[in-house]
Amino acid sequence: MLNTKEMTLKTFKRENTGYVPVGVFLGGSWPIINSGLTLEGLIGKSKETANVFYEVNKRLNADIVMVGTGSTALLIKALGGEVKFDNKGAPQIISELIKTEADLSRLSVDSALKNQSVRWLVETAKELVDLSEDKQLILASGRAPFTLATQLFGLEKFSKAIYKNPRLVHKILEFTTALSLGYFKLMIEEGNVDGAFIADPSASGDVISKKHFEQLVLPYFKKVVRGIKELDKPVMLHICGDITDRLELFPDTGIDSLSIDTKVDVAKAMAIIGDKISVAGNVDPVDVLEFGTKDEVWRSTARCLKKGTEKTGFILFPGCDLAGNVPEENIREFVETAHKWKQKEF
Structure with missing residues (x-):
């Protein structure tokens, strides 16, 4: 009999297992905040951090586990950027690291990846993989090239530079x-995770046009996907906001699954790309999961499942990462609804 990790991997390939995998993001601050700890206090303590994520995900009983909390800010900090840690959320990037082309030439990818904070992320991943005993799918969460670029240079400046300084x-x-x-x-190679969860919030249809998406997002993102696929690992992409106008572009990127925001209709996404790649989504993380009642969580989740499971290859997810104050009982109701659904109890 297949375990949940094996069935989740088959769902990525749109194989019908009779099982709807469910993930709850948790790549950000929720597990740490709800364990009474801080990201800054955990850096360097890989065993303790892995235990936090393992115990939280064990309680919630989700099928997909994210590891790599704070990776974006920590990578920028490793490059020499200024970061402010927040006890109630993800670390904040204080200022843009790149102001001129000369600043860019002084940055080193190799040096950043050897930084102690980044090494802590890798060691935490290894510990979590060991704890999971190959029963859950563990994905490394991180950012795509376009969003990283806007965080290094500043979104407004980067948007202007598209026209004024494309080079x-x-x-x-x-x-x-x-x-x-x-x-x-x-x-993947040292942390031994099962694949990649890549977020690209700055590539949202609410931020850039479809034309610029095709010119500036896709070519570079595809290079990252190709590199990961050479390691024979699955890739899930999440983009915030409304990306309905570019849904047909994603199958050609090489990804296995597209995680969609609440602004995208699940039925429409499944109709456009559900025969080509798996789709994950997309219960409202704020109005439903954060502020809704358990009954509202159940109803919204059931509606999402009804739309998504019209075809194979659907994975239940929130529409975006969860804030630290989302009630645990709501997350558990969200997960349990999927578990009952796959057991045909509805």
């Missing part, structure tokens, strides 16, 4: 592609 834009994207791929390869 610098492409040089930054070449750098962040190397940084993104280097991080994921490190987490």
Whole structure:
């Protein structure tokens, strides 16, 4: 009999197992905050951090586990950027690291990946993999090249540079592609994780046009995906906001699964790409999971499952990562609804 990890991997390939895998993101601050700890206090303590994520996910009983909390800020800190740690959320990037092309030339991917904080992420992943005993799918969470570029240079400045200095834009994207791929390869080859969960919030349809998405996001993102696929590992992509106008572009990227925000209709996503790649989504993480009642969580989750399971290859997810104050009982109701659904109790 297949375990949940094996069935989740088959769902990534759109194979019908009669099982709907469920993940709850938790790549950010929720597990740490709800364990009464802080990210800053855990850095360097890989065993303790792995235990936090293992125990939280064990309680919630989700099928997909994320590891790599704070990776974006820690990579930027490793490059020499200024980061402020927050006890109630993810670390904040204080200022843009790149102001001129000369600043870019001084940055080193190799040095950043050897930084102690980044090594802590790798060691935490290894510990979590050991604890899971190969029963859950463990994905390294991190950022795509485009979003990393906007965080290194600043979103507003980067948006202007697309028109005023396209040469610098492409040089930054070449750098962040190397940084993104280097991080994921490190987490896979040394951290022993099962695959990659890549977030690209700055590539949202709410932020950039479809034209710029095709010109500036896809070419560099595809390089990262190719590098990960050479290691024979699955890739899940999440983009915030409304990406309905570009859904048909994602199957050609090489990803195995697309995680969609609440703004994207599940039925439409399944109709456009559900025969080509798996789709994950997309219960509202704020109005439903954070502020809704258990009954509202059940109803919204059931509606999402009804739409998604019209075809094979659907994975239940929130529409985005969860804030630290989302009630645990709501997350448990969300997961349990999927478990009952796959057992045909509805």
